Amino acid sequence: MNQAYILVLYYSSKGTTKTLAEAIANGVEQAGMEARLRTVPAVSTVAESRESAIPASGDLYCSRDDLANCSGLALGSPTRFGNMAAALKYFIDGSINEWLNGELIGKPGGVFTSTGSMHGGQESTLLSMMLPLLHHGMLIVGLPYSEEALHRTRAGGTPYGPSHLNDTKLTDDERELAVAFGRRLATLAQTNHSALVN
Numbered sequence: 001m002n003q004a005y006i007l008v009l010y011y012s013s014k015g016t017t018k019t020l021a022e023a024i025a026n027g028v029e030q031a032g033m034e035a036r037l038r039t040v041p042a043v044s045t046v047a048e049s050r051e052s053a054i055p056a057s058g059d060l061y062c063s064r065d066d067l068a069n070c071s072g073l074a075l076g077s078p079t080r081f082g083n084m085a086a087a088l089k090y091f092i093d094g095s096i097n098e099w100l101n102g103e104l105i106g107k108p109g110g111v112f113t114s115t116g117s118m119h120g121g122q123e124s125t126l127l128s129m130m131l132p133l134l135h136h137g138m139l140i141v142g143l144p145y146s147e148e149a150l151h152r153t154r155a156g157g158t159p160y161g162p163s164h165l166n167d168t169k170l171t172d173d174e175r176e177l178a179v180a181f182g183r184r185l186a187t188l189a190q191t192n193h194s195a196l197v198n
């Protein structure tokens with residue numbers, strides 16, 4: 001049996017959302033769990049064209065087993081017109097077998113995003129990304145206001161999940177909230193939710 005892990009699954013075209021994913025993974029590891037960083041291929045405008053199975057660089061593409069066997073999930077996407085990117089939605093739309101088998105029921109799941117502008121739709125993206133997690137029966141995890149950085153931040157970081165305003169690197173508050181989110185997911189994943197499974 002493989003070691004338990006939190007799947008940190010993201011799409012990032014310019015690398016910004018990836019920096020949040022790495023901070024969340026850091027928090028997961030602080031709580032004593034493995035963080036499995038995985039991404040998804042970009043979608044093509046030519047339906048028949050196929051990406052190679054292994055990306056040229058960076059994190060591996062997420063396999064169906066990576067998703068089915070995780071103990072918890074952090075799902076991240078850049079904001080695209082107030083919503084998640086098509087590449088991530090495409091991957092999620094392919095999760096019908098995991099849904100039929102109830103693989104994610106009772107597991108903690110949460111979401112993160114990055115935007116180009118302050119009021120460009122972080123919250124709409126985060127809220128809409130929660131919907132497929134609810135359909136999968138996951139327990140939605142956000143960030144509580146006991147996190148002091150949530151009061152201080154003048155950039156990203158929301159009660160709905162970590163976020164980043166993409167003008168420079170992560171701010172200290174954004175990073176602190178992403179790490180806290182990873183810790184929280186991992187801590188919850190180590191709590192037994194078997195009563196909620198099926």
Ligand SMILES: Cc1cc2nc3c(=O)[nH]c(=O)nc-3n(C[C@H](O)[C@H](O)[C@H](O)COP(=O)(O)O)c2cc1C
Pocket residue numbers: 011012013014015016017018077078079080081082083114115116117118119120121166
């Ligand atoms: C097609 C497209 C749509 C976008 N829509 C929004 C948007 O609605 N609001 C916003 O603030 N930023 C928007 N952006 C900017 C990205 O969300 C932002 O640059 C993000 O940080 C990129 O993340 P990445 O580096 O992980 O790819 C959009 C970018 C693209 C390419």
